[in-house]
Amino acid sequence: MTDAGGRGRAVIDERPWYVVNEVLALLIECVALGLLCWWGFATGGHAAISALLGLGAPAVAVVLWWLFAAPRAKLRPALPGVLLVKGLVLGGGAAALYGIGHPVGAVVVGAVTAANLTVAEVFRRSVPGDGGPVPGRR
Template structure:
C-alpha cells in the first residue's frame, strides 16, 4: 500500500505537468499567425503556473481548502482537458480527464 501511495504522488505531479503541457500544445497548434501561436503556446501554461502558485501549490500565497480547493482543482485540471479538446486531441483529453479523476480520488481517499 505504501508503494501505491508513493506512486500516486508521482502521478499527481505528472498530471500537474500534463495540464501545463496540454495548455502549451493547444497554443502551439492554433490555426493563427506564428507570433500568435508562440504567444498562446507560452502564455497559456504561464497563466496556469501563476494560478497554481497563487492557489494550488503547497506554499500558495492564498490557501484554498475544502470546497474552494475542489473547485479550483476541477477548473485548473479541467483547463488542461479543455485545451486538449480544443486542440482536436479528444482521445488524449478523455484519457487525461480519467487519469485526473482516478488519481485525485485516490489522493482524497488516502489523505494525500
C-alpha cells in the same frame, strides 16, 4: 510518520500507493502544462498570437496553481476552492487536448486526472496519526 524507533523519519513503504499517486499527480500536472502549451501554439493563427497563447496559457496555470493549489500555496482557500483550481488547471489540459482534435485522448486524460484527485483526497483523509484508517496497515 515515524520509523520503528520513533525518531520522526518518514517511512514511505507504509503507504506505497500514496507515493505512486503523488508521482502520478506530478506527471499529470506536467502533462497538463504541456497540453496547454501545445493548444496555445496550435490555436493561434498568427505567430505572435500563437506564441502568446502557447506561453501564456501554461503561465497562467502555473500562477493559479502557485497561488491556490500548491502544497505551500500563497493563498490557501478551503478544500472546495483548491479542488476548483486543480480542476481548472488539470481539466484545462484535457480540454486543450480536445481542442486540438484528440477527443479520445482528452477523455483518457480527464479520467486519469479525476481518479488521481479522488485517490489523493482519500489518502488526505487517512493521514497517519489522525485516527483514520491507513492504507496498508493492519
